[in-house]
Amino acid sequence: MTAYFDTLTERxxxxxxxxxxxxxxxxxxxxxxxxxxADPEEEFGPVDDFARRLTPKEDNDGPEMETExxxxxxxxxxxRARLNxxxxxxxxxxxxxxxxxxxxxxxxxRPQRWEYLRTTxxxxxxxxxxxxxxxxxxMIFDYYKRPKSAxxxxxxxxxAPPTASSGRVFWSKRFYLWIGGYLVLLxxxxxxxxxxxxxTIAISLLVTVAVMVLWVIVGQRRARNREG
Amino acid sequence: xxxxxxxxxxxxxxxxxxLATLTEGxxxxxxxxxxxxxxxxxxxxxxxxxxxxxxxxxxxxxxxEFRVADRGPGRRYYRLTDQGRRTLAEQSELWLVFDxxxxxxxxxxxxR
Numbered sequence: 277m278t279a280y281f282d283t284l285t286e287r288x289x290x291x292x293x294x295x296x297x298x299x300x301x302x303x304x305x306x307x308x309x310x311x312x313x314a315d316p317e318e319e320f321g322p323v324d325d326f327a328r329r330l331t332p333k334e335d336n337d338g339p340e341m342e343t344e345x346x347x348x349x350x351x352x353x354x355x356r357a358r359l360n361x362x363x364x365x366x367x368x369x370x371x372x373x374x375x376x377x378x379x380x381x382x383x384x385x386r387p388q389r390w391e392y393l394r395t396t397x398x399x400x401x402x403x404x405x406x407x408x409x410x411x412x413x414x415m416i417f418d419y420y421k422r423p424k425s426a427x428x429x430x431x432x433x434x435x436a437p438p439t440a441s442s443g444r445v446f447w448s449k450r451f452y453l454w455i456g457g458y459l460v461l462l463x464x465x466x467x468x469x470x471x472x473x474x475x476t477i478a479i480s481l482l483v484t485v486a487v488m489v490l491w492v493i494v495g496q497r498r499a500r501n502r503e504g
Numbered sequence: 505x506x507x508x509x510x511x512x513x514x515x516x517x518x519x520x521x522x523l524a525t526l527t528e529g530x531x532x533x534x535x536x537x538x539x540x541x542x543x544x545x546x547x548x549x550x551x552x553x554x555x556x557x558x559x560x561x562x563x564x565x566x567x568x569e570f571r572v573a574d575r576g577p578g579r580r581y582y583r584l585t586d587q588g589r590r591t592l593a594e595q596s597e598l599w600l601v602f603d604x605x606x607x608x609x610x611x612x613x614x615x616r
Contacts, residue, residue, distance in 0.1 A: 368551050386555050405534045406579060407550055425554035426533050429561055429568050429580055432554070 280316035280323055281306055287327030301330060344382045344437075348444045349375070351451035352417070356394050358446050359419070363390035366437045369421055372412030378419075387434040389424040514545060519556050520599060521545070523565060523584060523592040530583040533557065557582060565591055 281302050288298045309316050320326045346367060350358040359369065359378070366387030367380040392411075393402050397418045402408035407426030412419040424432030459482065467474030514521075525531060525539045536557075537548045560566045565588035572578040584592070 383551075383555075388551060388555060405532075406573075407533050407554075409550055421550075423550045423554040425558055426550060427570070427578075427580065429570075430558040433558060 278306075278309075278316060280320075283323045284327055287324060288330060291327060291331040293331060342384055344384060344440060346380045346382070346440060346444075347373075347377045348380065348441075348446065349377045350446035351448055353450040353454070354446070354448040356392060359392035359394075362441070363392055363421070363424075365440075366390075366434050368423075369411045369419065372414045372419060376414045378412070382437055382440075384437060387437045389432050389434055390421050391424055393420040393422075394418070395420070510546070514548075517599060518548070518552070519560060520592065520595050522553070522556055522560065523588055524596070526566065526582060526584045526588070527592070530581045532579040532581050534579075536582070560588065564588075 366382040368390050369378045369380050371379050395418050397416050402420050407422040408420045411421040463475050463478045466478040525536045540548050566582045568580045568582050570580050
């Protein structure tokens with residue numbers, strides 16, 4: 277056995293391949309080079325690379341390593357600005373899920389910059405001939421994307437993807453104000469209808485709703501962790 | 505068989521197909537995607553097509569010109585260069601030889 281196959285055996289062992297599989301692979305490759313007379317390094321390439329390619333786990337991880345996936349959401353007051361900001365960082369929205377999350381991915385090797393449009397569902401569809409593609413729908417909104425290369429050519433690509441944001445939820449100040457205003461209105465209305473006990477009932481209702489929302493969020497997070 | 509096998513096949517030949525769509529004259533992204541879809545390759549998404557067009561442009565195999573449209577912001581029109589035409593001819597020949605070899609083996613298997 278040559279030094280190449282000795283090293284290959286070590287590398288495959290380090291990658292966690294079962295000993296019996298390693299013996300079979302190395303015996304097979306040795307027989308191959310013995311018959312062909314080829315130099316193993318020339319035939320199979322650098323030993324570290326070859327060991328990686330022979331390891332199923334590494335093989336399966338390949339495509340995932342090339343593409344990053346990110347699930348995030350933002351409120352309707354500023355999601356267009358966020359979409360275009362993240363689109364400029366190479367994130368392409370693949371779809372919008374039922375909870376309003378933008379399921380996005382980014383090509384690590386050759387990231388494209390993307391721009392986005394939002395229209396009222398079923399209306400004002402931007403022209404496909406100009407590169408717009410439908411990428412999702414949520415409630416009354418349709419979302420469209422276009423690679424910036426459609427207008428800029430190679431300048432529409434990123435030289436390298438910037439660090440991905442660690443956040444997943446982007447609420448705007450206007451959204452918090454809107455929620456606050458809505459709650460105040462609810463309390464005022466309930467006080468008007470139910471008298472002095474209105475605020476207590478309103479707060480009880482709000483706490484119940486908050487607990488339910490929290491329960492849904494935790495459930496989703498657990499489901500995602502199980503998937504991951 | 506992996507579900508994305510067609511996608512893998514396409515990956516290896518998409519640049520040639522894009523060049524081939526330009527042999528009869530200039531075209532733009534959406535029209536190229538439509539030509540390929542009509543030829544049976546399925547819908548080629550912008551995220552797949554434009555990186556290929558960019559690579560071809562950077563390699564000098566196509567040149568692009570941005571033209572403002574009467575309505576809307578306009579489009580980039582792509583045209584084959586002489587180098588692109590030569591590359592297409594050379595690479596098409598190689599692909600056809602490869603295709604023939606695949607057919608030879610697969611038709612033997614199918615005949616068994």
